[in-house]
Amino acid sequence: MPQLSIQNIGLSSVILMGMYRRLLVDAFNSMTKSPGVLPGDIILFTNDDNDHFLPDAVPDIRGTDSSIIGPPTIVKPLLEKERATLDQINVLYSVDNTNPASIELGGMRIQLNDHKKRRNNTASSRQRIPGGIYLNATNVRYTVAHYRCMLVIYPEAS
Numbered sequence: 001m002p003q004l005s006i007q008n009i010g011l012s013s014v015i016l017m018g019m020y021r022r023l024l025v026d027a028f029n030s031m032t033k034s035p036g037v038l039p040g041d042i043i044l045f046t047n048d049d050n051d052h053f054l055p056d057a058v059p060d061i062r063g064t065d066s067s068i069i070g071p072p073t074i075v076k077p078l079l080e081k082e083r084a085t086l087d088q089i090n091v092l093y094s095v096d097n098t099n100p101a102s103i104e105l106g107g108m109r110i111q112l113n114d115h116k117k118r119r120n121n122t123a124s125s126r127q128r129i130p131g132g133i134y135l136n137a138t139n140v141r142y143t144v145a146h147y148r149c150m151l152v153i154y155p156e157a158s
Helices: 072-080
Strands: 005-010 013-017 023-025 042-044 067-070 089-091 101-105 108-114 133-135 149-154
Touching: 067 072, 067 101, 072 089
Parallel strands: 023 042, 042 067, 067 089
Antiparallel strands: 005 013, 013 023, 101 108, 108 149, 133 149
């Protein structure tokens, strides 16, 4: 497994480096200075609230090999603002924890577990998934995902 580094770039925003491609999580929002996009970057939005996703802050990635992953509600604003092509946008949305949505992209698998209905939202209350890196709102060191979803990122796609 490659060595992973996590850079906190602002409120609920991080860059994961050390994988095959950089992963920018909620990095383009109303509260974080844009880190810019490098060739091959994967941009991940956990939801469409403006403290996680602001279409005006997203750079134009059309014509590059960068990709965007997020809920279905980000597609229309990104296309209207001409920030990406439809081929570059990957929808990741899950409403069923027994069959969580996942996507493999850039040498990693990103899995989204929806836990809106849970009262106890701590990482210790969830089943651990071997090899997964958890990004969740209750983990103080790596505050990333909105409390509506839990991301599990596998550095190497299986």
